Amino acid sequence: MNAVTQKEKLTAKDFATDQEVRWCPGCGDYAILKAMQKAMADMGQSTEDNVFVSGIGCAARFPYYMATYGFHTIHGRAPAFATGIKLANPDLNVWVVGGDGDMLSIGANHLMHVLRRNVDLQVLLFNNEIYGLTKGQYSPTSREGTKSPSTPLGSVDRPIDACTYALGAGATFIARGIDSQQKHLPGIFQAASEHKGASFVEVLQNCIVYNDGVFNEFTDRDVAADRQVHVEAGKPLIYGADGNKGIRLNLKTLSLEEVVVGENGVTEADLLVHDPSNHTLAGMLAAMNGRDLPVALGVLYCSREDTYEAAVHDQINAAKSSAKITNFNDLLRTGHTWVAGG
């Protein structure tokens, strides 16, 4: 996108609109918005070449606050609108924003298809494990037993993991971040934007009104270091307050396990090294939920594949250059014709 721009580099502020932001005070969405505005400035993006497309929900109000082009559409269908936009104008940098209800309930089908087609855009799923806008019903990511207005006795649905779903759908880029981590989020957005193909980013977002503290198990200050692993390509999966915890592959059970370097003869060489192109590893990392194993943050998976809109346009261009019939009058006169009357 506009690799060489003559214009002055924009600041984060230039990406903010004059509209009053209408999220509840303390909502995690504010932080995500701030991180996005910073990412835009860091990337040297222009306001006119970026389009934010959203569905419906609190998260989906996002486009109104970005001083770019934006389209607030209907519940769950943003990926389909975005596909049309990207096919119509591949030069646009297209972002899709929605909540867990928007993208994994009503819109899960469209999410799957935009990912498996590998349309070059970024899908940002703000996961607060609840329906915010409709006042707190449980969502497809809510944990079993979640009490909500529609599940007063606790939900009995089994939840879905967003990153695992995206991986299964064939996403070529998967990342996870947390709303409050301003140090990491802009970089994740930038990596997603730079990836050619469908990028899927899950941002764990705190809904202060209906699901406050749902991620505390791994975001609370006193546990965060031990319950989060920030993955980086080529680096061992190491974390912890003392920097000595790590993730190892147990070859007998073919599952990941937490180990402590220096205990039981474990050395750093025993730890897994992050390779974002490793699909199997990505699946295992995505499934870590901060309870038995720490939650994995950063770019979990990245592989280069041809993009959908490029393939579509290649076909159109090939048809144009090889076509024998190139004007409508000739087209209408193909096949059997005859002269009548006169």
Add this chain to the structure above:
Amino acid sequence: MTVATLQEAPPKRLELESAVVRFAGDSGDGMQLTGGQFTQATALAGNDLATFPDFPAEIRAPVGTTFGVSAFQINFGARDIRTSGDAFDCLVAMNPAALKVELKGLRPGGLLIIDTGSFNDRNLKKAGYDSNPLDDNALAAYQVVTIDISALTMEAVKDSGLSKKDALRCKNMWTLGYVYWLFGRDRTPTVEGLRAKFAKKPEIAEANIAALNAGHALGETSEVDFPGYHVPQAEIQPGLYRTVTGAEALAYGLAVGASLAEIPMFFGSYPITPASNLLHNLSRMKQFGVTTFQAEDEIAAACSAIGASYAGQLGVTSSSGPGVALKTEAIGLAIGVELPLIIVNVQRAGPSTGMPTKTEQSDLYQSVYGRNADSPVVVLAARSPGDCFEVAIEACRIATQFMTPVYLLSDGYIGNASEPWLIPDVDTYEHFPVKFHTETEGFHPFLRNPETLARAWAKPGTPGLEHRIGGIEKDYNSGHISYTPENHQKMTETRHQKIANVAKTIPDQDVEVGETSGKLAVVGWGSTFGPVSRAVQNLRDEGLDVSHIHIRHIWPLPSNLGELLSGYEKVLVPEMNTGQLLTVLRAEYLIPAKGLNKVAGQPFKIAEVEAAIRDELES
């Protein structure tokens, strides 16, 4: 006997002004191909014509059963042909099931051609016959020609080296050859067509040609007292013709319409009978810059098209009633954000799945009223296959000039049927180029053209016009989100007025046949055009005071329509539904119009319309 006929002058063929022929057989018998070939030959012979392919609903029904019967009907003549015909003059029945299903459509005294080779006990039983209708008196009312087509075909192709099964497949060409003789058709284009089609398998081409020639030869040599028919050339508007189906004409019209708007076309669709053919046709038009997208469902199809419109292309989506139902929420959004969108609805019969392969006109309410809230759109209806071309261009014009969704109603009958089409010269069509907004001064996305009330269309990527749109109500003066009561009132009225303004740019309603006032106006829309106009013409020829008005712009209605209708004592509205246009006309003009309603999955017959008109005039 052959020698004798050659020496005598050949008996003169019976002259007919028009004829309806129906080919019916098992799904595997190739009846659609036979009908298509006969259509080509008939067009080349200079007749006007209309066709009606009638497929079974099942993809592969068990061989020989009544629900596996596939038929192709053609009406052709020396005069202007407007329908695929009422009762058949000639029925070709390739097996007992076809006879069982189709016989009731043959007029008394009509010609019945039967392949006796397929009338064995097994097939008779499958078709539900207790006794062989060829042996009892069941066919006494008709002129019956019984031929063992199966055996004669095997005989004709015995040197071809084909397997028995492949050889028997040629029996449709044998039959075609015989019908060619019956109506004096030229075999040459068919022979050439077969050679081209089977260029890689010449033995198949030659076997088919041998069968075709054998069928023709039998006609020439068999019965001296049965001379065949002659249908003289029709007086048709001079020019270059081809046949076109509704699906083809729609595809051409949409692509041409987008080019007249001078923007690329984006087509998002999801397969559904009978709308899929449009997707198939447009998918082959990539060299014209048409992008086609087979979405994961109808909702995504509509949404992707709206996304493309947002990005500056002409978004088009298509489906049939049930699929259009799914698109409804997205169409509402397109109304709210005021983006162009064309929704093609190839209507079919019944609620939900209904009768997918049968035709109906029952989605008029769905188009005019079928959304939540006050959400007006434009609705257009095509009357015939060729007319789809013109209506599609009109849809492109209105959608882009008024920044609005436009419904384009076709139906299963129009979509599949073909008719001879005077090929238009695309260069003579007036362009209506889209002017994207580029002026940054004072810009907001809901700035309006004061005349049309269409909003400004600013393409993402344009510096200085960054803006956000969405379904939430917008302020009239700034385009920002607004919940104020007065503003919503004003925006609702503005959206309403914008669609009303479309009527200022459409032609006044004309009278198709007859006077601009009088005793009775028959008001039609869509594919009932053929039977209604023929019925009205027939009765006018008898001196009855009746006129035909056919509406293309269903919503908004033409400005003069109310006044025009008030000039008739009575108004009759024939529709293939229970009275949908009727309700609209009554509501709009407070006239005591009456309906003539047929919901049988089959087009009107001319006689049915004639009878209703007589009743109305006499009552």
